[in-house]
Amino acid sequence: MQDLIIGMAGSGGDGIVSAGESLLSAFAEEGYYALLSKSFGSQIRGGESSCRVRVSPNPVLNSGGEIDVAVVLNWEFFLRFSGDLSVHEDTVVIYEKKSGVAPADIPLDVKLERVFEAPMEDLAMQSAGVLQAKNNVVLGLLTEWFGLPEKSIVNGIVKKFSKKGEDILQGNLKAYQAGRNYAVEHPLGIHMKLDKPRLEKNKRIISDGNEMCARGALYAGCQFFGGYPITPASEIMQYMQKEIWKYGGTCLQAEDEIAGVAAVLGASYAGKKAMTATSGPGFSLKTEVLGLASAAEFPLVCINVQRGGPSTGMPTKQEQADLFTAVFSAHGDTVRPVLAPINAADAFPTTVEAFNIAEAYQTPVIVLSDQEIAQSKGILPVIDVSQLKIVNRLEPNAEELKSYQRFKITETGVSPISRPGMFGGNYLAAGLEHDEKGAPSSNGEMHSRMNEKRLQKFNPLKQREDLFIIEGDRDATIGLIAWGNVAGIAQEAIRVARTEGIKVKLLIPKLLYPIAEEVFNDFFKSLSRCVVIEQSHQGQLYRIIRMWANVPKQFTSVSKSGANRISPREIIQLIRVMGQPKTDKFNSHYCDLLNLI
Amino acid sequence: MIAPDSDNIGAPKSCSCTVKDYKSDLKPIWCPGCGDYGVVAAVYRALVNIGRPPHEIAFVSGIGCSSRIPGYTTAYGFNSVHGRALPIAQGIKMANPELLVLVAGGDGDGFSIGGGHVPHAIRRNPDLTYLVMDNQVYGLTKGQVSPTSARGTKTPAAQYANIDEPVNPLLYALAYGANFVAQGIPADLEGLSKLIEEAIRYPGFAFVNIQSPCVTFGDPENQMKAQKAKVRKLEAEGHDSTNHLRAMELAKEYGTSLYTGVFYRNPNPPPTYGQQIKEMQNQYPKKTNLDALV
Numbered sequence: 001m002q003d004l005i006i007g008m009a010g011s012g013g014d015g016i017v018s019a020g021e022s023l024l025s026a027f028a029e030e031g032y033y034a035l036l037s038k039s040f041g042s043q044i045r046g047g048e049s050s051c052r053v054r055v056s057p058n059p060v061l062n063s064g065g066e067i068d069v070a071v072v073l074n075w076e077f078f079l080r081f082s083g084d085l086s087v088h089e090d091t092v093v094i095y096e097k098k099s100g101v102a103p104a105d106i107p108l109d110v111k112l113e114r115v116f117e118a119p120m121e122d123l124a125m126q127s128a129g130v131l132q133a134k135n136n137v138v139l140g141l142l143t144e145w146f147g148l149p150e151k152s153i154v155n156g157i158v159k160k161f162s163k164k165g166e167d168i169l170q171g172n173l174k175a176y177q178a179g180r181n182y183a184v185e186h187p188l189g190i191h192m193k194l195d196k197p198r199l200e201k202n203k204r205i206i207s208d209g210n211e212m213c214a215r216g217a218l219y220a221g222c223q224f225f226g227g228y229p230i231t232p233a234s235e236i237m238q239y240m241q242k243e244i245w246k247y248g249g250t251c252l253q254a255e256d257e258i259a260g261v262a263a264v265l266g267a268s269y270a271g272k273k274a275m276t277a278t279s280g281p282g283f284s285l286k287t288e289v290l291g292l293a294s295a296a297e298f299p300l301v302c303i304n305v306q307r308g309g310p311s312t313g314m315p316t317k318q319e320q321a322d323l324f325t326a327v328f329s330a331h332g333d334t335v336r337p338v339l340a341p342i343n344a345a346d347a348f349p350t351t352v353e354a355f356n357i358a359e360a361y362q363t364p365v366i367v368l369s370d371q372e373i374a375q376s377k378g379i380l381p382v383i384d385v386s387q388l389k390i391v392n393r394l395e396p397n398a399e400e401l402k403s404y405q406r407f408k409i410t411e412t413g414v415s416p417i418s419r420p421g422m423f424g425g426n427y428l429a430a431g432l433e434h435d436e437k438g439a440p441s442s443n444g445e446m447h448s449r450m451n452e453k454r455l456q457k458f459n460p461l462k463q464r465e466d467l468f469i470i471e472g473d474r475d476a477t478i479g480l481i482a483w484g485n486v487a488g489i490a491q492e493a494i495r496v497a498r499t500e501g502i503k504v505k506l507l508i509p510k511l512l513y514p515i516a517e518e519v520f521n522d523f524f525k526s527l528s529r530c531v532v533i534e535q536s537h538q539g540q541l542y543r544i545i546r547m548w549a550n551v552p553k554q555f556t557s558v559s560k561s562g563a564n565r566i567s568p569r570e571i572i573q574l575i576r577v578m579g580q581p582k583t584d585k586f587n588s589h590y591c592d593l594l595n596l597i
Numbered sequence: 598m599i600a601p602d603s604d605n606i607g608a609p610k611s612c613s614c615t616v617k618d619y620k621s622d623l624k625p626i627w628c629p630g631c632g633d634y635g636v637v638a639a640v641y642r643a644l645v646n647i648g649r650p651p652h653e654i655a656f657v658s659g660i661g662c663s664s665r666i667p668g669y670t671t672a673y674g675f676n677s678v679h680g681r682a683l684p685i686a687q688g689i690k691m692a693n694p695e696l697l698v699l700v701a702g703g704d705g706d707g708f709s710i711g712g713g714h715v716p717h718a719i720r721r722n723p724d725l726t727y728l729v730m731d732n733q734v735y736g737l738t739k740g741q742v743s744p745t746s747a748r749g750t751k752t753p754a755a756q757y758a759n760i761d762e763p764v765n766p767l768l769y770a771l772a773y774g775a776n777f778v779a780q781g782i783p784a785d786l787e788g789l790s791k792l793i794e795e796a797i798r799y800p801g802f803a804f805v806n807i808q809s810p811c812v813t814f815g816d817p818e819n820q821m822k823a824q825k826a827k828v829r830k831l832e833a834e835g836h837d838s839t840n841h842l843r844a845m846e847l848a849k850e851y852g853t854s855l856y857t858g859v860f861y862r863n864p865n866p867p868p869t870y871g872q873q874i875k876e877m878q879n880q881y882p883k884k885t886n887l888d889a890l891v
Contacts, residue, residue: 215889215890216889218886218888218889219886219887219889219890220886221886223692224688224691224692226684226688243884245874245877245878245880245881246878246881246882246883246884246888247883247884247885247886247888247889248878248883250691250692250874250878252687252688252691254684254717255684255713255714255716255717256713258681258684259681259683259684259687259713259714259717260684262677262678262681262684262685262688263684263685263687263688263691264688265677265685265688266657266675266684266685266686266687266688266689266690266691266692267688267689267691267692268688268692269655269675269685269688269689270655270688270689270692270693270696271692271693272692272693274688274692288678289678289681291678292677292678296675382890383890385890390886419673419693420652420653420654420655420673420689420693420696421652421653421693421695421696422652423650423652424652425652425673426651426652426671426672426673426674427673427674428623428667428668428674428675428676429673429674429675429676429677430668430674430675430676430677431660431676431677431678432676439623439668440623440665440668440676
């Protein structure tokens with residue numbers, strides 16, 4: 001098998017997430033690619049927890065749709081994750097024998113011959129003497145039944161438990177062995193063995209989108225971080241609190257979201273590259289200060305790790321519904337760039353790019369990450385920075401400092417920016433409208449000229465084709481658009497569809513705003529049908545594109561509210577329907593995916 | 598005895614600047630007779646004595662009449678958004694500890710919309726000087742009651758008698774743990790400029806409440822002339838400014854007695870935020886941006 005998705009769920013104490021992490025490390029050691037997503041109940045401790053691991057010898061584009069193997073330690077808890085751990089009819093189900101449910105009666109719609117009960121609790125007690133060893137029994141079962149790398153898994157167990165004493169280590173190794181033995185004695189009779197990875201063992205890193213945002217920022221030269229704890233963005237601040245001092249920078253865990261971004265603005269005014277990170281509700285609080293940053297033309301980066309909303313919503317679930325607020329929450333005639341990474345690895349260059357744009361155009365830049373990208377741990381290729389530039393802000397030269405004008409109207413709209421400490425560069429920064437020197441002004445003509453300055457400076461940004469990925473057949477008549485974590489799902493889907501002979505193309509915008517009209521119009525030229533796939537109820541990007549671009553006649557939104565996984569399988573099916581000549585399904589603004597396919 | 602300004606790494610550079618060098622060309626929008634004219638004059642004088650050149654000073658404010666003050670100096674100014682001057686100033690100071698950072702605003706800015714930031718600035722103890730021009734009214738929005746308006750206050754924009762208990766800025770600052778708390782009035786220009794100078798020299802967070810009357814919407818019975826008549830100088834009354842409890846007792850009289858001078862000055866200043874940050878940075882081996890890749 002080239003591709004395997006394992007989903008597991010149990011109670012918090014079952015160590016299911018820990019087992020997923022062990023698998024991820026083992027896969028990394030062997031040279032596989034994999035992605036681990038975790039999902040928890042809303043309890044602080046205990047309650048239910050689950051994880052899914054997708055593994056392949058090839059790069060993993062997304063965490064996949066329906067799982068291939070379901071490991072159920074507790075039925076009640078497993079079923080609470082029906083959105084994260086949906087099954088298909090061929091899913092192999094392995095469940096705890098003690099649950100007392102007959103294979104024919106399990107509450108999942110799968111083929112009976114693919115349902116197996118296993119005495120995981122008993123095996124743990126017999127081998128290790130403790131229930132906590134259950135997760136290693138699971139790893140033993142999976143190793144034999146699905147051809148997982150035994151040596152690396154054992155290495156992982158040794159690494160994890162050797163600090164806890166010889167008895168505990170031996171107990172867990174015995175539990176693992178007991179699982180293997182049971183699996184050998186009870187073959188499934190289904191051939192599902194994972195292919196070996198290619199021999200070239202390129203260096204890999206295990207990381208997630210939040211860490212990659214933080215690392216990207218430090219690479220770009222970020223010297224200040226200000227923030228406030230919020231799920232699912234807190235890990236960015238935590239990484240900075242641990243690391244930024246070593247880079248000569250400083251970090252402030254502020255008293256609230258507003259103070260966090262305000263301090264970032266202060267640091268930027270003082271001449272440093274600075275960043276904040278938050279999620280939807282925190283982003284709302286930051287919008288006034290972001291408006292000031294636009295008016296006073298200060299570079300800063302604000303990462304919004306989207307979660308289910310509005311309000312507290314579903315803080316541990318992914319959704320792409322903060323696009324409207326990122327684009328439209330600014331007051332006044334404001335444009336501020338919005339970027340979105342497509343996966344954890346991409347979070348690094350996207351954050352570097354956000355700093356570059358912020359510094360080049362003296363503007364706040366919003367990076368729309370999401371819970372899936374931010375918190376799924378992946379085996380990633382080592383970051384390639386050969387194509388990455390680092391841009392610094394334009395400072396005034398000695399000549400310009402002689403009669404310095406902070407907001408000088410230039411051809412590009414960008415004017416050299418001084419910083420306190422720079423002799424001759426003194427000026428008044430303000431949210432008040434101002435003249436070229438920075439003196440407050442409420443003159444209508446001045447306001448109009450300054451608005452023009454602040455808006456026209458983004459024109460070159462709209463020509464940045466490198467902020468878009470286009471894949472597939474250039475002259476195709478059907479096309480897809482997807483962004484953020486859904487992009488990888490669409491990529492996988494069009495690759496499969498094209499092997500079936502369907503001509504289709506995909507546009508992935510990493511620059512979501514300002515809308516690069518020409519890039520979109522060019523993509524649309526050959527199309528008669530186009531669907532925007534999104535994880536939001538309204539289809540927010542779909543609607544924003546309609547505001548600016550010349551969309552094809554059959555231009556439709558296919559979207560789902562957050563926490564309802566879009567599977568590559570569904571998108572492949574969608575492409576097949578799109579390829580059929582006669583259908584009127586694409587004439588409405590909105591198509592329900594299930595009715596469509 | 599004034600403690601050395603230890604957070605200004607590299608020692609404060611001196612210049613032989615005069616008031617003219619700190620005064621900008623902008624004409625204040627303040628009404629004739631506004632107390633804030635006296636405040637800005639006192640700031641110029643204090644800065645002359647401190648001797649830092651204008652380009653090494655960042656002067657941050659929020660929004661309101663008094664928050665226009667940075668623009669009337671030649672320092673690097675930042676007239677920001679309502680209530681957020683303190684966190685912005687902290688970001689500036691953390692990013693460049695060598696700057697002299699002044700923060701100013703009104704009572705609404707500091708104790709209403711931005712009230713949540715005051716305790717946190719105080720507990721971190723960055724080397725900032727916070728000047729609040731307390732006039733007990735919202736002047737820029739034309740006369741609504743403010744967080745320091747006394748009960749029963751009536752203004753042209755608030756015809757009902759205010760039923761809210763006012764906050765006590767002095768007592769707040771002392772209770773939050775500020776190490777330097779003072780009060781001045783613009784009518785006593787010399788005294789005020791000395792207080793501001795002392796606050797700037799104090800290492801760590803220093804708070805100066807300035808009862809700066811609003812000539813247009815303020816209490817006609819409480820203008821500069823009246824203040825001059827009822828002011829009581831703490832120094833003349835023999836107040837020991839190292840006595841925190843006594844300072845709090847005197848601060849309780851806010852709204853009834855008008856004391857000026859230093860209420861409290863911690864004789865043993867605790868480490869500033871900047872000093873602690875330096876220590877943190879020096880603990881680790883240095884990294885370059887390429888280390889972010891590994």
